Amino acid sequence: MLPMNRKVIKVGMAEIHHSFSPDILKTTGLGSCVGVCIYDNFKKIGGMAHVMLPDSKNSRHTTTILGKFADTAIEELIKRIVNAGAGDKNLVAKIAGGAQMFSFAGSSDIMKIGQRNIEAVKENLDKFNIKIVAEDVGGNYGRTIEFDLLTGQLYVRTISQGEKII
Amino acid sequence: MNIYSLKPMQIDLLKELGNIGAGNAATALSKIISNKIGLSVPEVSLVSFQEALEFVGGEDQVVASIYFRVEGSLPGNILLMLPLETIKFILEYLLNDKNIDYYNLDSYQTSAISEIGNMLCGAYLTALSNFTQQNMYPSVPALSVDMAEAALSLPLIQMGEMGDVALLIKTTFTHEGKDVSGNFFFIPEIQAFEKLMSYFGVANE
Numbered sequence: 482m483l484p485m486n487r488k489v490i491k492v493g494m495a496e497i498h499h500s501f502s503p504d505i506l507k508t509t510g511l512g513s514c515v516g517v518c519i520y521d522n523f524k525k526i527g528g529m530a531h532v533m534l535p536d537s538k539n540s541r542h543t544t545t546i547l548g549k550f551a552d553t554a555i556e557e558l559i560k561r562i563v564n565a566g567a568g569d570k571n572l573v574a575k576i577a578g579g580a581q582m583f584s585f586a587g588s589s590d591i592m593k594i595g596q597r598n599i600e601a602v603k604e605n606l607d608k609f610n611i612k613i614v615a616e617d618v619g620g621n622y623g624r625t626i627e628f629d630l631l632t633g634q635l636y637v638r639t640i641s642q643g644e645k646i647i
Numbered sequence: 648m649n650i651y652s653l654k655p656m657q658i659d660l661l662k663e664l665g666n667i668g669a670g671n672a673a674t675a676l677s678k679i680i681s682n683k684i685g686l687s688v689p690e691v692s693l694v695s696f697q698e699a700l701e702f703v704g705g706e707d708q709v710v711a712s713i714y715f716r717v718e719g720s721l722p723g724n725i726l727l728m729l730p731l732e733t734i735k736f737i738l739e740y741l742l743n744d745k746n747i748d749y750y751n752l753d754s755y756q757t758s759a760i761s762e763i764g765n766m767l768c769g770a771y772l773t774a775l776s777n778f779t780q781q782n783m784y785p786s787v788p789a790l791s792v793d794m795a796e797a798a799l800s801l802p803l804i805q806m807g808e809m810g811d812v813a814l815l816i817k818t819t820f821t822h823e824g825k826d827v828s829g830n831f832f833f834i835p836e837i838q839a840f841e842k843l844m845s846y847f848g849v850a851n852e
Contacts, residue, residue, distance in 0.1 A: 493697030494803065509707060510700055510796020513804055533696065533800075533807045544811050549696070582801055583714045583789035592789075594804050623797025625707055640709050640793050641750035 489627070492516075492529045497548040499528030499561045503631040511578035511624045513595035515551070515602050518575045518628045518635055519558055519611060521567035527630045528562045530554040534594070535601030551601035559609055574606050575615045575635045575647060577626050584621070595619065615647035656849045658691050661816050664775055664843070665689030669818035669831050671774035672767040676820070679766065680740055680827065687819040699803055699813050703728065703795035703830075711749070712798035713764030716786040717772065721842060723835035724802035725768050725785065728795060729760075732826040737763055749792050761788040771831060779846060802834045809837055 492498045492508040500506060502525035508516050511531070520527025530548050534540070537550035547557040563569050579599035584592060599618045606613060617624070617637045627636040638644045653661075666689055673684040692702060703710075711734045715725040729737075731749055738744040741759050752760070765788050772783045791798050806813040814835060821828040835843070844850040 494700055494800070495696040495807070510794045510800065512794075512797030512800030514800050533804050540808065542810055546696075546811055549807060549811075580797070582712075582791050582793065582798055592801070594801070621791070623794035623800075625794070638707070640707070 495549040497530045506628040509625045512582045515578040521571040526567040555605040577617045579618045661691040662689045665816040665818045668771035672770040675770035689818040700796045719782040721839040726832040729829040764788045
């Protein structure tokens, strides 16, 4: 689907990466994690974070991995792309993921972590006045996403639900 | 306690646990399908989250994952990952079912797979529990047929609440010629790891 010969930057779990058009940012196997893409469509600068958990302030340990939590990841991602030249008034977001991969009767809170991640990502984007222009979240299936910094399109691939572009 | 590096003796002990657990589970599976099941040497890895996903094989690999939350004095997670050929074998063998839509399994198929998972997980934990003299209680099984990486995200997120690394003990079982294989992942919490190490006298301090 995506043009060949383009640089693809892989974003691992709890990682944050940013780049410029025409690069592609990619994260594979998003389950309950949320892939957050923020970009400036005029300057064609964007970044992606692979968020695992909602809130660093409720964490039972201290970490230096900013990409792990929605609050620290979004703040850091914005900082990086603005430093790289993006205009902070131009920024918009696309998000995907936050599935509930497993369920059983009386599912515990941790099973519903996907939903909590989605809510936390939305709250934190709102805090920085960043509008979500597209989303593909929830459900009970995994997603692999590719964010095209040339067009601002987000390709979402699933095993059972096909592919879509948002 | 710092678990960012494991001592050789600790690795050996964790491998042994993987061996004992999966050995018992393989025996159980052998009895169910009346065929001998082989086991690999367990792999023990203490990895960052970035590295952890690579542990389940290639990108977008599709597997049936059966997940169990483990409570008791050695809390953690068990994830049993079975390739689709193994699911096919199990359903043909147990239900004589040749019509399988892997992404929309019916309730009989889901119960059959979950029950196999239950027996294998039970066998794994019984062996571990006897060896360590600790109580371990698995949850009911939860099944997902999807990307292996996406399934692994749940136990990794749980580890993420407590630290920046995950300890994975992986044992592979195979039966050549019968298309039966799978991976057992035991992912103990840090607390369980520390308890195990001190019980066997190989703690870090």
